[in-house]
Amino acid sequence: MRLSLILLGLLGVSAKTVTFKDATGNDVEYVQKPTFNQKKVDAYVRQTEQIVNSTHMDKCGKCLTAIALGKQAALNGDVELIPAVLTQLCKIYKFSKTCDTDYGAETSAFDTDGTHAAQTLTLIDDPYGTDGQYLCYYKVNQACPLPETPKFDLKALGWWGDKPDNVSVPKSENQTFNVAHLSDLHIDLRYEMGAEANCTEGGKMCCTPDQFNKGAQAAGREEALLPAQKFGMYTCDVPAPMIDLTLQTVGQFAKEKQFEFAIFTGDMVSHDVASQTNLANTALSEEAIYHAFKKYMGDVPVFMTYGNHDTFPYGQLAQHKSGYGGYFVWNDQLSAQLWRDYGWIDAEAEQQAIHTYGSFATTTKRGLRVISLDSNLWYKKNFYNFWNTSTDPDPSGLFRFLSDELLECEKKGQRAWLMAHIPPGGNMDNSLVHSTEIIRQIVNRFSTTIAGLFFGHVHEDQFNVWYAGNGSTNTVDNALQIAFLGPSVTPLTYYNPAWRYYEVDTKTFEVMNSHTYYAKLNETFAFDFAHPVQKTIGNFSYLGYPEIANLSAEDANGTAPVYHYEYNAREAYDPDHEWPANAPLNATFWHKAVDYIVNRNETRDLFLKYEYRQSPYVPKCADDNCLANVYCFLSSGTVPQVVECQKNHKGFKKQIYIKRDGTYGDEPEYHHH
Template identity: 40%
Template structure:
């Protein structure tokens, strides 16, 4: 197909006029834009996908000679052909700066590396160019040469003992540094609300009266105690605001630091009140807010990470926290370059920062400092009981990371093809080492394989997890979706209870964005096998903090997974909540509207925005829980993968 497209391209010609020996920048840009536009003017020659790939090919040509001109060309292309709003086109293709999260430099770097007429172009034109190409068929991927055959004994998990210990899981804080009391919490602007640059463009109805609300400049002191601050109502009240942002947050906004400290304090208080000890914490990422990218800058990215880690250290004291980076926890948003690409220097600062903070707080041993930097903020660590925790930076397979679209067509049975970041090899090597020692493993990452993951990597992870579950892998833990969810891994994609191999644990967020009550959970973990025996979930009803004169939120026990999903106690009390247990729940979600509603209520933590399954709002629940990889999920549910 490439030759056919190139032949057609010759007819429209990408060339600088011969009479211009030294064309100006303006002339080069103008001619390049004309060449691209001619692809669309002569639309009978090329279909939409071919136009996209040919555009990328022209972009590649100019990126190799004048990379500084690529942003101007592609901003024009994006706006002229209405691929997105003018603001988004500017964000996606303008050169990177420290004052706004723009990705034009990363896009230019990708153009220099990629082959537009290969699988690189197919996936880029589908996921990043508004589906101008159809989703390509998943190529044949067979990673079986990466490991020895799985012995029969490795196909079953070890039997648990009769004692447990506790592990805390938190995720998706999304601190909103510019959260503004009294600002619009029901904005109509694009993105997140509760800032001075968001508003509701509609006229507020006379029936909406907020004059009786009070606002307080409250805070948590150095000892973690809540202090009701001064009444600042006269300073922040605005009669034109529909829904004023109050102290502890709102459902269309991210977390003010006050809410984050409230959640952490509730965890510390629960431990003290119940004489409970968390041996370690897993934090599955996302510290930066969801504000529009033009309002996201380098300094606030660093400040957000430093504040979240400082606050966790304050409330968790000497308890180790094993963390991963989320898709928001970099700058520009979602980007990460591999060492093989030649551009990793753009992102070294992030691994350096996290290595300093994690090691400096005593969470990760000093000897692992270089490993954190080597594996893009990934690492493996052994807990005091002998469990290995492997942490992965999921931006290495994230659909919005431009660098993930390079070199997608190499041999899939070799590490250097499908694994430009080396993350898969790192994971497999660690799992092989643990398997040889009879050691159990937890894997933690931010983005689940069925959500915003590139299909080739999703398939690779699926094969890896299938090979090492359930004998070596005892748990897979993710965040990102903001919902309390799980997904199933089945043998040979047979969605039956008998074929269940492994399940994931996808944790609820602390941030209420969008429509969720804040929550957290802990696990009761078997001391012998590190299998999860139960999960205990907690939340606060954010709407009950509205109009209550600044009072501190009340955090409540929400549910026990064992009791909620097995109310008749048919599951053996001494059996872990393993893949078979969750496959049974998945079947019930498929067949029972009552279970589907229960699952949806928990996903939203009983917020006012929880869907009503009787109205058909829960159709995708079964697709989600039964699809381990993005390939199966997109086939089952079509569009609708959560963007967090």
């Protein structure tokens, strides 16, 4: 059977196989796309337009009624028509410039939402209840208010009993070992040196062959305004040479610092748009990253987790009991086998990963339990997270897997690290409210067992302080856990590449210090990025950069970067040197760090500089709105806590974002982590 048929079968697409003879007499198969009933599609579109144009409902009522219509269409057996309906509505209401590839039916060649939105409609319990309200809030531009977070008592549901009185943190022996943390590599297999890095097609990846600058093109310029360099650009994902150089550097440090293992908190695949993202590209990108880690890290175990880009289609993952899980098993089978082949996990963890969405638990040689979780199961862009939201705390079984692992650790007196890609708190653009509330209960219950939380996704060098209870009392005595958010290797958007390693206590497994290294990407360019020159072509004005004289042939497309030591957290965030030398960088330390960042200009400037790794685009943050934003993001472990923090800080405003031209604005031009 041809690969196209295998993939279509995997994706659950109804198709008819047609065979005919070619010019040489050989049989040739092709897949005939399903024939849709266009009259029915048009009828559903007209009904939706009537709902939208109604004068008897507010926008929330219209949204919920439209979802109810979609639910009825699915129940009527018309689920395969829904992508076509969504595509037509997209064109009518201009949801997107690429409606066909964004909302069309799923194939192995394109990353689309249509099929998965349709399948979610077959699953939702009550379109007028929290399922529909969450969909309207998160997916339809906040058409409905954010509903009250469902209340689940996990203890009453039998997930665990009372916390034993004898659970305690082991006594430190004041010895440490080292662990590397990398995140968000985002290899771009389509990256092309010399391609346009100053492209103007919003959402599409610059530095790829099909990108251009509209203004320059209209003015008659054929060459790139800002040619992509060998090791990367601030508006692009990561070319293969930068992946190799980064992991080669980490591999050298692994020998010098004797890393006992490494964690990678997700996102191997590029941010490219739907029309350029396919199943093959996703699998090839993941394989390339796994191979590079093994090549340069040697025998150092690397514990992996998926990011929201490390799935096909983007951000989607169906729970096993949904009936649609078969779409996604290829990823777990591919990855788990490679992880075991490379010696990173054992047979038991391999089977866990295959059957638990790529999630697994493994024990290091020192006895630390590392639990890796697929955060797509709490990601807001995953349609499959929007069904039975008020009746089932755990449709995937992932959270029960986590609590069971921690319960077993508690019984054994074993400590654990939790790692995933998307942090449950911080920026509200990432995680779902109801899912992160479940995570909060788990972290609260097993706070003594958990020695560390590790995430990525945001690309910035950040952290989140978790507080006991519902997180509403942010006092030093209530500080409970710390989540480390690893900086990205990708420079998208406007960051310098970075990675770090931790000094970890050999008994408590708490982080004693973190050391971050960064590469000055602008110093790799074959032009003088620090001295732009205003240029014009007719009426078109742009910034140009003078070439650097006397470059060798090897450096003509970019000079190899060097990873420099940037900072260690103990020195940066304890400016008064009050923290005891033998105390871990626990939640109390980071609670005090938040206080320094918000209230001391010099510490805040340091934080912002480190957040962007000293790139040329470090943002400003001086007004009360921005300070409130920083405070809420750093001091909220879950989304409900962010929401509550925002309510308590009237006039809350998103941080100042940097535009492509270097000016500041209220909205990002790139915000697709």
